[in-house]
Amino acid sequence: MNIIEVHHLRKEFKSYSSRSGLSGAFRDLFTRNYKVLAAVDNVSLTIKQGEMVGYIGENGAGKSTTIKMLTGILTPTSGSIVVNGMNPHKEREQFVRSIGVVFGQRSQLWWDIAVQESFRLLKKVYRVSDEDYNNHMGHVIETLEIGPLLDKPVRKLSLGQRMRCELAAALIHNPPLLFLDEPTIGLDVLVKLKIRKFLxxxxxxxKTTILLTTHDLTDIEALCERVILLDEGKIVYDGKLNSLQRNAVEGKQIEFEFLQPVEGIKLPQTLNVQWQKKDATTWLASVSGDEQSVSELISIVVQENPIKNVRINEISTEEIIRKIYEEGMAIS
Structure with a gap:
């Protein structure tokens, strides 16, 4: 069952520009120069119940705008959205009871009151019974380790503590769909690990469906099998993360640590290898090709040079995304 269905979604904004000088400012009072920008341009996607999907792209790619339309905050310029069987911006009151949202840079907790009081207020807003609240939130509070924080005002919490409480607040009504927009921004490694484990x-x-936008691709690698890659408001890739890793940048990275300094390494032209020198005795080789090419490379280098250590590293997702944007690579 598809929990999200989006067809030909588009969101336009007017971008105004000011004329220079006093006369320009006076003219701006009557007529404004502007151009129409498409933050989201002809986006179509479906997400099934229970999926954990990473929605990634550069700043300004349209990720947050998409999330705001999916949650009913913004109205699309054109296209159709069905989330949990409802139109988000037309059936807003009923719709918001079926989703949870965490914006990393905005809080849904009241700043000056204790966390547990915010939880009680949200419990009333979402009309959650005492029994459902106790059964569900007991597990959430224990897993996120926020019990000692419940009687503290939100303003007294650290960023990591507040984000764990924000996540708990989004789940008070146990929604079938959770939107996470940069939920781990600025958090330390231990807090990130707790949040990933909980998700x-x-x-x-x-079977909570999770749509996650983040610049921390280790979150995507840890949580999501499927990724949707956005560029300038358009989807350029929608599929399995391992397929992106395999197809977008073929090959592996091999680190050779030599016993003695090496100035250069001669290889047959049949091997497509890019070398990077880390220091006098350590070189990185990026290999385009299959496992046979990797094996052939290692065999040749080991025969010609005294080796201290060899490490084979998969090219990281971050490196893949960086190359896609820098080189405009086509993704199949």
Missing amino acids: KEINEQY
């Missing part, structure tokens, strides 16, 4: 648990236990 995996609720996905497995409740």
Whole structure:
């Protein structure tokens, strides 16, 4: 069952520009120069119930604008959206009870009151019964380790503590769909690990569908099998993460650590290898090709040079995305 269905979605904004000088400012009072920009341009996608999907792209690619339309905050210029069987901006009151949203840079908790009071207020807003609240939130509070924070005002919490409480607040009504927009921004490694573990648990236990936007691609690698890559408001890739890793940048990175300094390495022209010198005794080789090419490269280098160590590294998702944007690579 598709929990999100989007067809030919488009969102336009007017961008105004000011004329220079006093006369220009006076003319701007009556007529404004502007151009129409498409933040989201002809986006179509479907997400099934229980999926964890990474929605990624550069700043300004249109990720947050898409999320705001999917959650009913913004009205599309054109196209259609059906989320949980509803139109988000036309059936807003009923719709918001079926989703949870966490914006990394905006809070849904009241700043000056205790966290537990915010939870109680949200419980009333979402009309959650005492029994459902106690059964569900007991597990959430324990897993996120926020019990000692419940009686503290939100303004007294650290960023990591607040984000864990924000995530708990979004799940008070146990929604079937959770939108996460930069939920781990600025957090330390330990807090990120706790949040990732918790998201995996609720996905497995409740089949919660999660749409995650983030610049931290380690979050995507840890949580999502499927990624949607956005560029200038258009989807340039929608598929499995491992397919992106395999097809977008073919090959592996091999680190050779030599016993003695090496100035250069001679290889047959049949091997497509790019070398990068880290220091006098350590070189990185990026190999385009299959496992046989990797094996042939290692065999030749080891025969010609005394080796201290060899490490084979998969090219990271971050490196793949960087190359896609820098080189405009086609993705199949």
